[in-house]
Amino acid sequence: xxxxxxxxxxxxxxxxxxxxxxxxxxxxxxxxxxxxxxxxxxxxxxxxxxxxxxxxxxxxxxxxxxxxxxxxxxxxxxxxxxxxxxxxxxxxxxxxxxxxxxxxxxxxxxxxxxxxxxxxxxxxxxxxxxxxxxxxxxxxxxxxxxxxxxxxxxxxxxxxxxxxxxxxxxxxxxxxxxxxxxxxxxxxxxxxxxxxxxxxxxxxxxxxxxxxxxxxxxxxxxxxxxxxxxxxxxxxxxxxxxxxxxxxxxxxxxxxxxxxxxxxxxxxxxxxxxxxxxxxxxxxxxxxxxxxxxxxxxxxxxxxxxxxxxxxxx
Amino acid sequence: xxxxxxxxxxxxxxxxxxxxxxxxxxxxxxxxxxxxxxxxxxxxxxxxxxxxxxxxxxxxxxxxxxxxxxxxxxxxxxxxxxxxxxxxxxxxxxxxxxxxxxxxxxxxxxxxxxxxxxxxxxxxxxxxxxxxxxxxxxxxxxxxxxxxxxxxxxxxxxxxxxxxxxxxxxxxxxxxxxxxxxxxxxxxxxxxxxxxxxxxxxxxxxxxxxxxxxxxxxxxxxxxxxxxxxxxxxxxxxxxxxxxxxxxxxxxxxxxxxxxxxxxxxxxxxxxxxxxxxxxxxxxxxxxxxxxxxxxxx
Numbered sequence: 001x002x003x004x005x006x007x008x009x010x011x012x013x014x015x016x017x018x019x020x021x022x023x024x025x026x027x028x029x030x031x032x033x034x035x036x037x038x039x040x041x042x043x044x045x046x047x048x049x050x051x052x053x054x055x056x057x058x059x060x061x062x063x064x065x066x067x068x069x070x071x072x073x074x075x076x077x078x079x080x081x082x083x084x085x086x087x088x089x090x091x092x093x094x095x096x097x098x099x100x101x102x103x104x105x106x107x108x109x110x111x112x113x114x115x116x117x118x119x120x121x122x123x124x125x126x127x128x129x130x131x132x133x134x135x136x137x138x139x140x141x142x143x144x145x146x147x148x149x150x151x152x153x154x155x156x157x158x159x160x161x162x163x164x165x166x167x168x169x170x171x172x173x174x175x176x177x178x179x180x181x182x183x184x185x186x187x188x189x190x191x192x193x194x195x196x197x198x199x200x201x202x203x204x205x206x207x208x209x210x211x212x213x214x215x216x217x218x219x220x221x222x223x224x225x226x227x228x229x230x231x232x233x234x235x236x237x238x239x240x241x242x243x244x245x246x247x248x249x250x251x252x253x254x255x256x257x258x259x260x261x262x263x264x265x266x267x268x269x270x271x272x273x274x275x276x277x278x279x280x281x282x283x284x285x286x287x288x289x290x291x292x293x294x295x296x297x298x299x300x301x302x303x304x305x306x307x308x309x310x311x312x313x314x
Numbered sequence: 315x316x317x318x319x320x321x322x323x324x325x326x327x328x329x330x331x332x333x334x335x336x337x338x339x340x341x342x343x344x345x346x347x348x349x350x351x352x353x354x355x356x357x358x359x360x361x362x363x364x365x366x367x368x369x370x371x372x373x374x375x376x377x378x379x380x381x382x383x384x385x386x387x388x389x390x391x392x393x394x395x396x397x398x399x400x401x402x403x404x405x406x407x408x409x410x411x412x413x414x415x416x417x418x419x420x421x422x423x424x425x426x427x428x429x430x431x432x433x434x435x436x437x438x439x440x441x442x443x444x445x446x447x448x449x450x451x452x453x454x455x456x457x458x459x460x461x462x463x464x465x466x467x468x469x470x471x472x473x474x475x476x477x478x479x480x481x482x483x484x485x486x487x488x489x490x491x492x493x494x495x496x497x498x499x500x501x502x503x504x505x506x507x508x509x510x511x512x513x514x515x516x517x518x519x520x521x522x523x524x525x526x527x528x529x530x531x532x533x534x535x536x537x538x539x540x541x542x543x544x545x546x547x548x549x550x551x552x553x554x555x556x557x558x559x560x561x562x563x564x565x566x567x568x569x570x571x572x573x574x575x576x577x578x579x580x581x582x583x584x585x586x587x588x589x590x591x592x593x594x595x596x597x598x599x600x601x602x603x604x605x606x607x608x609x610x611x612x
Contacts, residue, residue, distance in 0.1 A: 040419060057448060152340075
């Protein structure tokens with residue numbers, strides 16, 4: 001639906017097509033061959049397929065009934081009015097929300113400083129040892145999550161047995177899994193910054209700590225902020241690590257609850273409500289991240305850069 | 315200047331060391347633990363795996379068990395591996411077939427609306443994977459909208475969630491295609507527009523410019539994009555479990571995850587994890603090197 005209506009709104013762009021070679025140079029963004037309507041339609045169809053199911057799932061979390069396919073009126077029933085099955089009153093769902101928040105906050109607080117310090121140190125410390133650890137960090141970034149989760153499961157059940165499966169194991173696993181975000185992003189930022197700012201500060205008499213506090217940290221603030229956003233939302237959405245490292249209902253976060261209660265499609269709308277709460281949390285973090293990133297980088301980079309930065313592609 | 319920098323390497327070392335120790339204790343040691351358990355023994359009384367840390371004492375009993383599972387007479391792991399390869403290959407190719415046109419369109423033709431398209435393409439990154447699967451479970455359920463739509467067309471309802479390969483592959487495509495599209499978009503967006511203009515100035519039509527200029531330049535993004543979709547698919551057990559749950563559609567991820575909770579089989583789970591890691595190590599290292607090179611050239 002959206003595909004056709006949107007495509008129809010900009011015929012003016014298509015009529016301006018016969019462009020002479022001289023003109024094309026002034027309009028570098030426009031294709032000289034006219035607008036590819038088929039590709040645009042295809043892209044809209046893809047987006048519809050990709051996002052419409054989510055919209056429907058969120059809508060049905062407000063359904064005043066058990067059905068996931070017949071609308072019975074709007075209600076907050078599955079969020080808080082229902083006294084036994086709503087997210088607020090079902091102890092399991094309620095605990096899941098707070099566990100997710102707890103894990104996200106703890107992981108971000110540990111992983112971001114750890115990763116930023118790691119990136120700063122590795123950037124200046126030349127040699128084979130730091131280079132090896134940089135490679136190890138990159139491997140931890142690309143290793144399939146299942147293999148990583150399995151190794152964490154084994155290490156906590158056979159070697160570090162004093163760390164029982166549960167919140168502590170989950171946080172340790174999540175920090176290790178996410179520490180590469182700040183490490184990679186800050187390193188990339190350091191590479192584009194160069195050394196001239198620090199050298200100027202050092203020439204003016206700043207010591208190492210002052211250089212970091214007054215010069216490097218403000219310059220790195222957008223990168224640090226972007227990585228904190230990525231870690232926080234990454235933990236909200238994480239599944240494999242927490243699934244393998246959680247031990248009881250008290251330390252099971254939202255994603256695992258959705259997975260374990262969903263088998264066979266009998267979850268009921270309260271699960272949709274739980275999923276919608278997760279979605280709202282991620283969305284809030286992203287919007288906050290986008291605004292924060294633009295403020296911190298003070299328009300130095302455009303909106304598109306900010307967008308790609310908060311998905312870690314920048 | 316140089317002397318000043320060299321004066322305090324200890325400071326930078328002190329910054330890096332906590333992260334290094336963390337990675338050593340909680341990444342290198344755990345991966346070694348998998349190896350120690352894979353090559354370890356079984357405590358017959360408790361049916362619990364015993365890790366053997368010293369390579370001299372390694373036993374090959376788990377490896378032999380897994381070898382029998384895969385290639386032996388009553389092999390059950392062999393078909394699972396074959397199925398994993400088939401599902402992953404098909405899903406990755408479908409991802410590419412759908413993802414490339416979208417990424418190509420947004421990178422080259424979206425113009426002023428690029429930001430809007432980018433937001434919509436990125437949106438799935440911020441939606442929990444479980445929420446995305448839940449959404450499709452609602453739609454594919456026996457009384458869900460998909461079957462209702464089929465009913466309009468006069469087709470009998472299908473029990474989509476009852477263990478169909480099609481549903482599993484569909485779920486894998488739906489789950490991992492956003493990653494592929496983002497990598498492709500980033501690669502295609504970087505192609506210099508003047509190269510395409512040059513192609514046109516030399517008399518190439520739209521299709522031939524695409525074949526002779528764009529496609530060769532997108533080989534690298536396609537490769538890394540496929541990698542970034544295939545790596546998680548191979549470790550995926552939840553998509554399969556949520557959308558099918560049947561033994562006859564299970565993949566290597568399901569096998570490993572199942573053995574993890576089963577007394578006596580955890581050693582074999584460790585062997586299978588290592589096997590998977592070994593197979594994936596080359597593409598992983600390739601990915602790290604390729605993205606490093608790309609970052610350096612930017």
